[in-house]
Amino acid sequence: MEPTSAITAISGVIGIFDKMWKMYKDYSDKLSNGKEKTESEQFLNEARANLQIAKAQLGEALGHILCRYHFPPGVMVRIGPDKNNQWQCIDCGHRKPSDSELAEESSYDEFSA
Secondary structure: OOHHHHHHHHHHHHHHHHHHHHHHHHHHHHOOOOHHHHHHHHHHHHHHHHHHHHHHHHHHHOOOEEEOOOOOOEEEEEEOOOOOOEEEEOOOOOEEOOHHHHHHHHHOOOOOO
C-alpha cells in the first residue's frame, strides 16, 4: 500500500470514529443521571482524548507542526503569506511565530542599532 493511500485510509477511519463518538455522545446525553451516565461520560472523555491524539499523530505524519499549548496537541496549519511561515492551531488559535514576534522582526532595522 502506498503511503498516500495508507494516510487516506487512516484519515477515513479517524473520521468514522469521530462520527461514532458524536452518536454515542447524543445517546449519553439522553441518559438520566446515575452510574450509567457517569460511566458513559468517562468513556466519552477518554475516547475523545484518544481521537485527538490520533488526529495529531496523523497531522504530524503529514508534515504539520503540533501546538504544544494544550494536551492533546492540536494540528497547526500554515496561514498568511509564505514569507512569514506562520502557523495557527486549529483548536486553540495559538500562532507560531506570534503576530507580535512577526511585527518585531519586520520592524527591525539592523542599520539603526
